[in-house]
Amino acid sequence: MGIIQCNDICKSFGPKVALDHVSVDIPKGQIFGLLGPNGAGKTTLIRIINRITIPNAGEVLFDGRPITQEDVQRIGYLPEERGLYRKMEVGDQAMYLAQLKGMSMKDAQAELKKWFVRFGIQDWWKKKVEELSKGMAQKVQFITTVVHRPSLMILDEPFSGFDPVNAELIRREILRLKEEGATIILSTHNMESVEELCDGIALINKSKLVITGGVDEIRHRYGNNNIELVYTGDTALAPQEGLFAILSDENNAGRHTAVLSLDAGVTPNDALRGVLGQPVAVNSFKELIPRMNDIFIKLVTEE
């Protein structure tokens, strides 16, 4: 049972359906990717989890019981459209947002100081937000999202607007928070970071849930049973009826890199045995799994 369970959520705005019977189970302690093209309904789902929007039907369970406003205090939310009070001092602003999340003034002050030191931005405390660059403001906003030690964080495109150095800083912080036991919902279009960070995903397209599950499991499920084989031999590998076909074979001074397409029902073991029966020396034998990016494009354009 996950920390967040969305059961059969429906939401429409007038005639426009934003979510159509969407059920997602987000396991505790994971980084969970919420994927989908623009306008698919991700933000609506995030707002429903945050209790900003009330669904027309279905329910959200937090730790197994219907979510309440008190639970929302344990969520940290970084919206895609960032925003801070422009005329307010960074420190005052961070204190305000922390206190809105239920922290005491003393607690908020101590925690914020720690985060400001960790991010190397101690001397911004007295600066006004309008004096900060976009990237600087993003750092402040990230801190205000996580300062109250939420057990669930919802980060919508957390890396956008950061330079590579700061994006790496944020990436490390996200992994560290996960290690500390937090659950993180990551909504992003960056499939590389999904492969790298996420344990599970849900893909929403046109208001409907298309697929949900573990990242590895999904990648294997959408693999088309291809093997990348590197071998050495004077003659090229021949395709074997009933076992595999050869999609490509590159010969580089006797060292070949080939892609084999296994026939239906054939296991990699069978295929390897077949290969070993031929006069070649096997250097490497690796299952080819598709990239998340390809799966995403395939699933979204298929319909």
Place this chain on the structure above:
Amino acid sequence: MNFSIIKTIIGREYTTRVKKKSFLLTTFLVPVLIGAVAVIMGLIMAKTEDRAQNVAVIDQSGIAMPFLVSGDIYQFTDRSGESPEEMKTKIEAEGYSSLVVISPLDTVAKTVSVQIFSPKPSGVEFSGAVGRMVEDAVEDYRIGTYNIANLGQIMQDVKANVKVTEYTLDEEGGETISESGIYMMLSMILGLFIFMFVTMFSAMVMSSVIEEKASRVVEVLISSAEATELMFGKIIGVALVALTQFFLWIVLTGVIVGVVGGVAGLDFLKEQDPQQVMQMSGMSTDQMEALGLGAAADTTAVAPGEPGTMDVLTSTLSHVPWVTLIVSFFIYFILGYLLYASFFAAIGSAVENEADSSQLQIPLTIPLMLGYMILFMAFRNPDSSVVVWGSMIPFTSPIVMLARIPFGVPMWQLILSIVLLLVTFLASAWVSAKIYKAGILVFGKKATFKDLWKWLKMK
């Protein structure tokens, strides 16, 4: 509703505003300005005597001169023997501000004509005053020509009656402020204050809602607090700013007027019950000017034995129901503000910049302007039915009722009006919260009344 969160929201709304330079500036500058105006008015009044105009008169009719009575403002000198042409050339040289030439008596038409010559335009007031005095002379002459016993006496009696009526209707040369004049001024000022403050602070709530929406900070806020908490936290926070500003204005104006009074030697403060002075400075700062003005006139213009301006003022002011007035001022300000501020917050939630809000504001500015217009009617006739209705209908009552109170309002009407206002506020709060909740998250399109209606019906 989570009260500790509302408290946090109120705290931010309050402190960020009170810390602003513009807040400090208005808080300190307004009493200083009022003090400055009071000093200037005082000085002008004190100087009136010195500025009494010397007027040369050539009376060729032989009847007018006794009626040209010298006073504080005009000093008439009889130069009847001299030639008008010659006199004209030396008006300034002899220290006159103007020359009045009265023609020889036309015994057929039984009248005279008056010509006024002056280097600078002498003003309507002066020509009017001279005209009235000469008319008196001609009337007197005409009465004399009738051969009726005691006619002069009869006419005098009639005239005296007529004069009493005029006395109340027009304030002759600012000599006396009649009782209803003071009431009118007081009610006018109070009504205007409520109008101004309700408009000003409601607009402050609206632009603050728009700011949160435009800067997108609202999405984070709304994930921490409920929409209603945000809205009411903001409305209450701004209300506290308003009350702080009032309080500081009262104290500072009191201090400044006290100092000014001491420096200018206007010892009227001593004549007043100190508490009453405090109340007056709080109720209406202009009132203090009126006092300063009245006191200056008192010391300079009123002859011993006559009832002075100050006496009229004190007796009038002591008849004003101060406690009712002050309590009502705050009740009506707060309720009127809450009513309008909640609607303005809803409108703010529907737009992303102030320019887009003007169309949606129309249904709110119309009742406000209506209240403002009825206020002017109350000023003339506080018991007319439009005014009474205006003081009952919640959208205009905060402005109109305040204008009625100095003239006296039956308690049941006052209570009914307040209850109606309170009930309407509760309804407006409910409506506004619904619109606010939906509007605050709608971006990228200009909202119309249809959208507001749709949001209102949304669950």
